[in-house]
Amino acid sequence: MTSAPASRPLWIGTFPADPQAPGQGEGVWRVDVGADGRFGEPRLVVELEAPTFLALHPSGRALYAVTEADPGSVTALEVEGAEGTTGLRRVRTVPSGGSSPCHVAVADDVLWLANYGDGNVTWLALDAETGGFGQASGTFRAEGSGPDPERQDGPHAHFAAFVPPSGRTGAGADVLVCDLGLDVVRRYPARPWPDGAGATPAEAAAQLPPGSGPRHLAVLPGGALVVAGELDGRLHVLAPEGTGDAGAGADAAAGWAVTASVPVCVTEPAEGSPVQPSHVQLTRHPAGDLVTVGVRGSDVLAVHRVHGGDGPAPTLEHLADVPLGQGAFPRHHAVLGPASPDQEEGPLLAVVARQGTGDLASVLLDPATGRGDVVAGLALATPPACVLEA
Numbered sequence: 001m002t003s004a005p006a007s008r009p010l011w012i013g014t015f016p017a018d019p020q021a022p023g024q025g026e027g028v029w030r031v032d033v034g035a036d037g038r039f040g041e042p043r044l045v046v047e048l049e050a051p052t053f054l055a056l057h058p059s060g061r062a063l064y065a066v067t068e069a070d071p072g073s074v075t076a077l078e079v080e081g082a083e084g085t086t087g088l089r090r091v092r093t094v095p096s097g098g099s100s101p102c103h104v105a106v107a108d109d110v111l112w113l114a115n116y117g118d119g120n121v122t123w124l125a126l127d128a129e130t131g132g133f134g135q136a137s138g139t140f141r142a143e144g145s146g147p148d149p150e151r152q153d154g155p156h157a158h159f160a161a162f163v164p165p166s167g168r169t170g171a172g173a174d175v176l177v178c179d180l181g182l183d184v185v186r187r188y189p190a191r192p193w194p195d196g197a198g199a200t201p202a203e204a205a206a207q208l209p210p211g212s213g214p215r216h217l218a219v220l221p222g223g224a225l226v227v228a229g230e231l232d233g234r235l236h237v238l239a240p241e242g243t244g245d246a247g248a249g250a251d252a253a254a255g256w257a258v259t260a261s262v263p264v265c266v267t268e269p270a271e272g273s274p275v276q277p278s279h280v281q282l283t284r285h286p287a288g289d290l291v292t293v294g295v296r297g298s299d300v301l302a303v304h305r306v307h308g309g310d311g312p313a314p315t316l317e318h319l320a321d322v323p324l325g326q327g328a329f330p331r332h333h334a335v336l337g338p339a340s341p342d343q344e345e346g347p348l349l350a351v352v353a354r355q356g357t358g359d360l361a362s363v364l365l366d367p368a369t370g371r372g373d374v375v376a377g378l379a380l381a382t383p384p385a386c387v388l389e390a
Contacts, residue, residue: 008032008390009032012360012380012386013384015385017382023050025382029384030042030390037364039360042378046087052066053068055388060079062076062091063076064104064111066113068100068116073101091132101116103157104160109126114178118154119179121188123190123192125137138192146211151180151213152181152213158178174188175188179214185206206227206257211232212231212236215228216228216278216279223240224313230278231276235291239256239259240256241257265298265300267298275296279293279294283335288306288367290348290367290370291304292335292365296328299324299326299327300321301324302322303322304316305370319371323374324363324374328361331353334350334389347365353387358380360380361374
């Protein structure tokens with residue numbers, strides 16, 4: 001198997017073959033994908049227990065991998081070598097501050113972890129040059145439950161993202177956390193030291209409909225949010241609440257309020273399966289901004305057009321559902337931009353981690369219509385969980 005011209009390198013995080021017994025050969029893989037969607041030969045770079053989510057330091061010198069277990073941890077890996085021989089060296093592993101960490105957000109000097117199992121959210125100071133773990137850290141805890149007794153028995157932090165300043169100074173001054181168990185989006189100061197450990201914000205930044213189960217979100221250019229409800233199968237648009245200035249956006253936001261809600265897809269799920277959105281990504285494009293969502297149960301990549309994305313209250317238009325194959329169960333995906341890095345026109349290239357079938361799928365998307373096709377697949381030794389452009 002050979003790489004196509006103009007290939008792009010990817011880091012791939014994986015699940016254990018047996019979720020109850022991590023450490024059975026799973027790890028972080030390196031894979032190239034060509035402009036035509038064909039994959040190069042996969043390479044297991046480092047074995048690591050349950051590295052189900054990955055994040056890259058802005059310097060490119062460090063890669064972070066969670067270990068989704070109880071108790072959880074996160075490992076800093078130094079990126080070594082030249083292109084084509086890139087390796088990873090374990091530097092340090094530290095506790096995640098909770099159980100089953102599933103998502104990481106990283107800036108130059110701080111990393112945030114969402115722990116799904118108990119809902120704890122942890123921050124870790126970083127060395128801005130090397131990406132190594134610093135000395136300062138803290139954990140925020142939450143309490144409560146939601147109306148779904150099976151999925152919302154307590155807090156379940158599922159996603160963290162930096163957002164533009166809102167009443168504070170400095171780039172990325174806030175962090176938003178989706179809590180699937182409490183139907184809220186929480187907000188924290190991105191750099192809470194020196195006294196952030198154990199503190200609990202007084203209010204949620206946004207309240208989602210009861211039983212919606214917010215999983216992942218995307219921040220739109222005007223400060224609005226698109227939040228995927230894992231439990232209600234809908235995309236919720238949240239507009240920033242501010243001083244009354246319609247153009248103030250997130251900079252003046254006291255919080256966000258739901259202004260619209262649409263079904264994530266139109267494809268019916270397999271019999272007995274719920275419609276479960278997973279990862280949400282915003283892709284900016286001259287033809288119009290797109291929101292893509294992996295949908296489990298229906299096994300599609302749903303594509304929505306954003307209208308008024310630079311304003312305070314955008315709307316979504318469903319364009320198409322791209323079939324990913326029966327049983328695909330898409331966990332995560334990455335839209336890499338134009339299929340050819342040297343060409344702005346033409347299809348977009350997306351790579352999807354198909355947890356259910358244990359492989360990666362490459363998809364070529366028409367940015368004008370949202371339609372697309374799976375053009376290649378690549379099986380790995382253990383199911384893929386996360387796709388990250390290197």
